[in-house]
Amino acid sequence: MIIPNTERVTFILTNLNILTDNIHRIMNQQLAVGIDIGGTNTAFGIVDRRGNTLKQGKISTTKHKDITSYTDELYNALEPLIDEVSGEIKGIGVGAPNGNFYDGTIEFAPNLPWEGVIPLVNIFKEQFGLPVQITNDANAAAVGEMTYGTAKGMKNFIMITLGTGLGSGIVINGNVVLGHDGFAGELGHVIVEKEGRSCGCGRYGCLETYASATGLVRTMKELLSEKKTDCVFRNIPYEELTSKGIAEEAAKGDQLAIEAIDFTANILGKALANFIAFSAPEAFILFGGLARAGDLLFNPTIKYMNENTLKIWKNKVKVLPSDLSANDAAILGASALVWEMQS
Amino acid sequence: MIIPNTERVTFILTNLNILTDNIHRIMNQQLAVGIDIGGTNTAFGIVDRRGNTLKQGKISTTKHKDITSYTDELYNALEPLIDEVSGEIKGIGVGAPNGNFYDGTIEFAPNLPWEGVIPLVNIFKEQFGLPVQITNDANAAAVGEMTYGTAKGMKNFIMITLGTGLGSGIVINGNVVLGHDGFAGELGHVIVEKEGRSCGCGRYGCLETYASATGLVRTMKELLSEKKTDCVFRNIPYEELTSKGIAEEAAKGDQLAIEAIDFTANILGKALANFIAFSAPEAFILFGGLARAGDLLFNPTIKYMNENTLKIWKNKVKVLPSDLSANDAAILGASALVWEMQS
Numbered sequence: 001m002i003i004p005n006t007e008r009v010t011f012i013l014t015n016l017n018i019l020t021d022n023i024h025r026i027m028n029q030q031l032a033v034g035i036d037i038g039g040t041n042t043a044f045g046i047v048d049r050r051g052n053t054l055k056q057g058k059i060s061t062t063k064h065k066d067i068t069s070y071t072d073e074l075y076n077a078l079e080p081l082i083d084e085v086s087g088e089i090k091g092i093g094v095g096a097p098n099g100n101f102y103d104g105t106i107e108f109a110p111n112l113p114w115e116g117v118i119p120l121v122n123i124f125k126e127q128f129g130l131p132v133q134i135t136n137d138a139n140a141a142a143v144g145e146m147t148y149g150t151a152k153g154m155k156n157f158i159m160i161t162l163g164t165g166l167g168s169g170i171v172i173n174g175n176v177v178l179g180h181d182g183f184a185g186e187l188g189h190v191i192v193e194k195e196g197r198s199c200g201c202g203r204y205g206c207l208e209t210y211a212s213a214t215g216l217v218r219t220m221k222e223l224l225s226e227k228k229t230d231c232v233f234r235n236i237p238y239e240e241l242t243s244k245g246i247a248e249e250a251a252k253g254d255q256l257a258i259e260a261i262d263f264t265a266n267i268l269g270k271a272l273a274n275f276i277a278f279s280a281p282e283a284f285i286l287f288g289g290l291a292r293a294g295d296l297l298f299n300p301t302i303k304y305m306n307e308n309t310l311k312i313w314k315n316k317v318k319v320l321p322s323d324l325s326a327n328d329a330a331i332l333g334a335s336a337l338v339w340e341m342q343s
Numbered sequence: 344m345i346i347p348n349t350e351r352v353t354f355i356l357t358n359l360n361i362l363t364d365n366i367h368r369i370m371n372q373q374l375a376v377g378i379d380i381g382g383t384n385t386a387f388g389i390v391d392r393r394g395n396t397l398k399q400g401k402i403s404t405t406k407h408k409d410i411t412s413y414t415d416e417l418y419n420a421l422e423p424l425i426d427e428v429s430g431e432i433k434g435i436g437v438g439a440p441n442g443n444f445y446d447g448t449i450e451f452a453p454n455l456p457w458e459g460v461i462p463l464v465n466i467f468k469e470q471f472g473l474p475v476q477i478t479n480d481a482n483a484a485a486v487g488e489m490t491y492g493t494a495k496g497m498k499n500f501i502m503i504t505l506g507t508g509l510g511s512g513i514v515i516n517g518n519v520v521l522g523h524d525g526f527a528g529e530l531g532h533v534i535v536e537k538e539g540r541s542c543g544c545g546r547y548g549c550l551e552t553y554a555s556a557t558g559l560v561r562t563m564k565e566l567l568s569e570k571k572t573d574c575v576f577r578n579i580p581y582e583e584l585t586s587k588g589i590a591e592e593a594a595k596g597d598q599l600a601i602e603a604i605d606f607t608a609n610i611l612g613k614a615l616a617n618f619i620a621f622s623a624p625e626a627f628i629l630f631g632g633l634a635r636a637g638d639l640l641f642n643p644t645i646k647y648m649n650e651n652t653l654k655i656w657k658n659k660v661k662v663l664p665s666d667l668s669a670n671d672a673a674i675l676g677a678s679a680l681v682w683e684m685q686s
Contacts (some may be wrong), residue, residue: 108655156523170621172522173510179623180499181659188621189653191613201653270534276514277529278621280522310544311534312451318525 029087033078033130034335036137037061037096039111043071044078045328046085047335050341051148054326055081058330067114067123073129082128091131092124093337095140095330102182110200133337136332139162139176139185141287141322142169144333144338149324150285157283158275159322160187162290165200166208166215172279188212211268213243213289220246220260231256247293261293261301269304276313278306283318287329293322352579372430376421376473377678379480380404380439382454385413387421388671389428390678395670398424400487407566410457410466410527416471434474435467436680438673445525447477454530476680479675480504481537481554482528482664484630486683493628494669501618502625505633509551509558515622535614543572553610556632563603564591571640574599579626590636604636605643612647619648619656626661630668630672634664656677 035044038061045056064070082089098109105114124132135143142159145151145186151159155174161167165233166188170177177184188208189201196205197218210217210223220241225235232249233241234254250257272284290297302319309317324332359408374397381404388399400420407413425432441452447464449455463637467475480487485502488494504510509531513520520527531551532544538549552558563584565612567576575592576584576599579611593600617626633640645662652660665677 165539171522172515173518175516177622179515180625181655184623185654186623190617191651192619202652203651212519256407273616274533275621277533278527278618279520279588280524280527280529282523307536308546310546312524312526 009055009131013215029088031085031087032338033082033092033128034140034331034333034337035074035078035092035094036298036330037106037112038097038137038138038330039172039251042074043331044074044081045335046081046089047332048087049330049339051328052105053331054085055330057081057304062113065113065262067118070114071120071123071127075270079128080161089130091133091338092128092231093140094120094124095137095334095337096120096132097137098183099136099140100182101135101178102135102137105133106134114159118139118160126287131338133340134184135178135337136167136169136185137333138167139169139178140333141167141286141329142171142176142333143336144324144329145169145285145287145322146171146174147336147339148332149329150320150322151283156279156281157285158279159285159287161288162212162286163288164212164214166212167288170279171281186276187271189269190274192267207267207271209265211271213288216246216260216264216290218240219263220257223260227256229259232254233257244292247290247296249297250293258296261296264290265297265300266300266304269301269306270308272301272305272317272319273308273313276309276317280313281317283320285320285322287322287324288326294321299315309311350591352537358686360511368409374428374430374432375675375678375681376425376432376435376471377674377675377680378417378421378435378437378438378467379483379677380442380449380455381480381673382440385415385417386674387424388674388678389424389432389676391430394671394675394684397428397675403466405456408456409559410461413457414463414470422471432473434476434681435471436483436677437463437467437475437477438480438680439463439477440480441526442477442479442483443525444476444478444482444521447475448478474681476628476683478519478521478680479510479512479526479528480676481510482512482521483674483676483680484510485514485519486630486679487667488512488628488630488665489514489517490679491675492624493663493665495639497625499622499624500629501530501622501624504631505555505558506631509553509555510631512623515582530614530618533614533617535610537595544604550610550614554614554633559586559589559603559607559633560584562606563600566599566603566606570599572599572602586633587619590633590639593636593639601639603686604639607633608640608643609647611652612644612649615644615648615660616651616656619652619660624660626663628663628665629666630667631669637664659669663679 042061043058045053094105098107106118121132151157159169167186168187172186189206191205192207193205197209198207199209244259306314374594385399385404388396402449404475416462441450449461464475494500502512511528511530513528532549535550536548540552542549589600
């Protein structure tokens with residue numbers, strides 16, 4: 001009988017232990033599915049507790065006029081990913097426009113192809129046999145920000161998404177505010193201008209008609225027609241104006257572009273000052289296309305907010321950029337709902 | 344030996360039992376002290392779990408420039424009442440302008456005689472040897488409304504006090520919103536008019552400069568100077584105008600008084616519509632002097648609110664009068680903090 005070299009045996013055993021542990025960890029790790037339903041596409045992914053996206057995919061939302069054909073394609077794309085990963089899938093979180101947490105439905109979403117009330121949570125539960133939670137996309141983003149992003153550790157903050165519209169997720173005492181009916185946090189539809197710009201909601205002067213990527217473009221067009229100042233945008237077709245383009249030209253020093261951003265920041269800053277009077281948050285987290293304008297937008301917004309808030313809050317409330325990547329954030333936010341369900 | 348009448352013995356024993364039970368109930372009943380610190384007077388009372396005020400009293404706030412002389416007089420007036428009642432005093436709840444729940448202090452209250460930061464909770468704890476909780480007067484009123492009043496059973500509502508100013512207490516998921524710093528819920532200082540009326544806070548256009556008893560009087564004065572319409576108030580001195588008087592004349596049909604209330608309701612209704620977009624409450628509860636104008640104020644306020652809110656909330660959010668009596672409400676609200684502490 002060969003007596004083994006003791007050191008070698010110890011080395012092998014130690015590594016076998018580490019390997020076994022890792023296999024166990026991977027097999028036992030808790031995972032969540034995040035589904036972000038947008039007007040154009042639906043993105044989905046499988047995320048671990050640390051916010052790493054292990055698998056992801058995408059299908060078209062817009063091509064499915066029929067909800068069953070939509071959920072079938074989604075199931076066929078997502079289920080194989082679920083089968084591939086090692087670990088325990090704890091549930092599915094869904095972020096969608098007009099997603100109602102209480103009812104598990106999507107209700108009359110103007111930017112989605114399906115009419116009326118869609119019982120999405122029940123459909124997914126039946127298909128996947130997993131716990132499912134839904135909320136609106138902005139609330140999902142707030143949960144993601146709290147779980148994985150800039151707002152980690154914060155109990156009171158407001159997440160503002162400056163995209164095509166203005167979405168918001170309000171967190172108070174560590175919980176997303178859903179309100180009596182599940183639809184709270186529609187800060188894009190606070191009316192900030194009497195007889196102001198017409199809004200998709202049918203009313204006038206809503207915050208999102210000014211403070212959003214679309215709002216900035218509208219402001220730029222107004223300035224181009226009102227003023228005679230030289231501006232690079234006089235030489236491109238009106239319909240090619242984008243908020244990204246405006247931010248880029250402002251950074252290069254275009255006066256009218258700077259003015260357009262300042263106008264936007266003024267309205268946004270004053271609105272934030274009013275929101276502080278409501279919930280006295282620790283911070284606002286800005287996210288979305290327009291937020292990527294960076295200091296150009298943040299500095300004047302912070303200035304106007306502090307000029308317009310009560311003395312007790314001057315220079316005390318932070319305005320911070322989200323640190324989640326635009327691609328991941330929606331899926332991460334939706335998936336984070338799953339951890340919330342369990343707590 | 345006389346054999347007692349069995350029925351009589353049973354009767355006596357039963358009644359002795361009931362009497363003993365009642366004595367036990369009274370001796371063991373849980374009571375709370377409520378202290379409402381106002382700019383002029385401080386009212387206090389001892390309240391049972393059902394909201395019955397067993398004892399109450401009052402001292403002057405305004406005459407005490409020194410906090411120690413104030414707390415001494417309060418102690419000397421309140422302690423004998425505590426000794427008189429039967430039952431267990433569970434604690435003291437205090438409602439005060441700028442009362443900070445987190446710090447247990449009153450901070451820079453413009454309408455109170457003491458400057459700077461007053462550590463009132465610590466002072467009372469030492470004096471009375473009881474648990475003490477403080478919050479601002481409007482938050483205390485909201486807790487009172489939730490515990491004993493119109494909002495009983497509601498988890499999401501906003502209490503609005505229309506007095507000299509506009510105070511607010513916001514309840515979300517059954518908890519008063521305090522915010523990151525304990526000062527949340529300053530809805531009177533949401534700016535609703537650009538370059539509007541000057542406000543005591545040093546800014547312009549705050550909601551409370553329009554929607555409050557004082558605001559209504561300012562509106563009436565503006566209308567009297569702008570318009571030539573006949574009005575009963577043309578014949579009384581400007582400084583004798585009161586919101587109560589305006590409501591009374593409006594009820595009698597005075598056109599300008601009706602217009603003044605309608606103007607107030609318009610601004611208030613639009614502000615409520617914006618607040619719905621924030622927290623989607625089940626109801627607004629209106630309280631305070633101006634709320635006593637009743638339907639004259641409520642009907643147009645509800646109309647303007649519904650005209651200005653998103654479609655999903657039209658005709659869904661209630662606007663209700665408080666059903667607590669003006670005298671009791673402040674004490675009840677402050678005392679209700681004690682039950683909140685224990686839950």
